[in-house]
Amino acid sequence: MSFGLYIHIPYCLSKCRYCDFYSLGGSRQVPDAYLDALIRAWNNFAVSDLCPAGGMPRPDTLYFGGGTPSLLSPAQVERLISFFSPAGDAEITLEANPETVNEDSLRGFRGAGVNRLSLGVQTARDDSLARLGRPHTAAQARSALRAARAAGFENISGDIMLALPKYTRAEFDETLELIAGEGASHISAYLLKIEPGTAFGRRPPEGLPDEDTAADLYLYAVERLAQEGFAQYEISNFARPGFEGKHNLLYWNCEDYLGLGPAAHSCVGNRRFFFPGDLHNFLAGPPHPIPDGECTAEDHILLQLRLASGLDLGELNTRYGVRFNQKQMHFLQRCQQAGYAQIDGDVVRLTPAGLIIQHSILCELLA
Numbered sequence: 001m002s003f004g005l006y007i008h009i010p011y012c013l014s015k016c017r018y019c020d021f022y023s024l025g026g027s028r029q030v031p032d033a034y035l036d037a038l039i040r041a042w043n044n045f046a047v048s049d050l051c052p053a054g055g056m057p058r059p060d061t062l063y064f065g066g067g068t069p070s071l072l073s074p075a076q077v078e079r080l081i082s083f084f085s086p087a088g089d090a091e092i093t094l095e096a097n098p099e100t101v102n103e104d105s106l107r108g109f110r111g112a113g114v115n116r117l118s119l120g121v122q123t124a125r126d127d128s129l130a131r132l133g134r135p136h137t138a139a140q141a142r143s144a145l146r147a148a149r150a151a152g153f154e155n156i157s158g159d160i161m162l163a164l165p166k167y168t169r170a171e172f173d174e175t176l177e178l179i180a181g182e183g184a185s186h187i188s189a190y191l192l193k194i195e196p197g198t199a200f201g202r203r204p205p206e207g208l209p210d211e212d213t214a215a216d217l218y219l220y221a222v223e224r225l226a227q228e229g230f231a232q233y234e235i236s237n238f239a240r241p242g243f244e245g246k247h248n249l250l251y252w253n254c255e256d257y258l259g260l261g262p263a264a265h266s267c268v269g270n271r272r273f274f275f276p277g278d279l280h281n282f283l284a285g286p287p288h289p290i291p292d293g294e295c296t297a298e299d300h301i302l303l304q305l306r307l308a309s310g311l312d313l314g315e316l317n318t319r320y321g322v323r324f325n326q327k328q329m330h331f332l333q334r335c336q337q338a339g340y341a342q343i344d345g346d347v348v349r350l351t352p353a354g355l356i357i358q359h360s361i362l363c364e365l366l367a
């Protein structure tokens with residue numbers, strides 16, 4: 001069983017209009033007091049009843065997510081990596097926003113031990129970036145990708161948002177050309193979702209594609225990414241061979257992970273828990289994490305069916321003592337006939353057309 005550590009950095013320069021991640025806009029840097037609180041949270045966990053019996057494992061993956069982790073200085077990243085002491089061959093990822101990095105800072109992050117960079121590019125069109133409230137341009141994203149390569153990063157991921165207002169296949173092609181052309185080895189491509197409580201939730205933008213158009217754009221993206229050598233390994237994730245993100249795979253494969261920071265979630269020894277989304281409280285405490293139940297067979301099915309490798313029914317039975325009944329198997333066979341799933345011995349996989357309606361498939365399968 002692998003162990004992943006997620007460090008949430010809840011600070012951003014400004015708040016993007018679609019974003020419902022827990023973060024504080026208007027921040028230019030991360031206070032050292034926040035690093036102190038992260039370290040206290042780790043130490044508290046190590047002496048709590050949530051800690052594995054053999055003591056704290058060394059993380060196999062370390063992921064700085066946010067928020068905007070590239071607001072940390074290289075010295076702060078070095079302090080955290082040195083404290084959390086990941087395994088020697090650990091994947092260490094830092095999410096970065098293009099406007100916050102340059103070749104010097106990226107060299108600093110690389111020197112501190114970060115070996116994977118995830119860059120929020122989103123789109124190659126400046127008018128779309130401005131509509132989203134992103135504080136950078138496409139030219140800044142291109143420079144950041146170039147700087148990352150010059151600083152020695154070989155494992156670089158770029159984020160793309162699909163189905164933006166007035167979105168076209170041409171906008172996707174330009175974005176793919178920018179990211180792939182600048183040497184990324186991994187791409188995350190997400191459909192824009194309008195979340196309540198965000199600026200877009202309060203006032204949706206004009207020109208949003210309808211559901212069918214969004215689904216067509218997603219299927220087009222999957223096809224184009226495959227043509228460019230990025231194989232789909234999860235609903236929204238695509239990689240050149242050998243560059244799949246190990247940290248996120250650990251979530252989908254139901255392995256142990258600890259999340260530190262406000263609103264960070266964890267699952268250790270099948271027990272789930274999270275820190276409340278309250279930065280002030282986290283800095284002052286941090287508080288005890290809140291229990292959130294156990295990881296169940298349903299969670300396992302849901303997570304495994306996100307992956308191109310699919311759900312192994314034998315493993316489901318071994319791990320949770322659960323088998324699909326005749327009605328469920330019949331439903332999966334109908335999904336196969338309709339082109340939404342493939343059944344290969346004991347393994348069930350959703351096709352790209354099935355992945356986009358995964359929610360409806362799961363509702364019927366688990367009803």
Ligand code: SF4
Binds near residue numbers: 012016068097
């Ligand atoms: S930079 Fe990322 S975390 Fe920060 S507001 Fe924008 S989308 Fe949200």
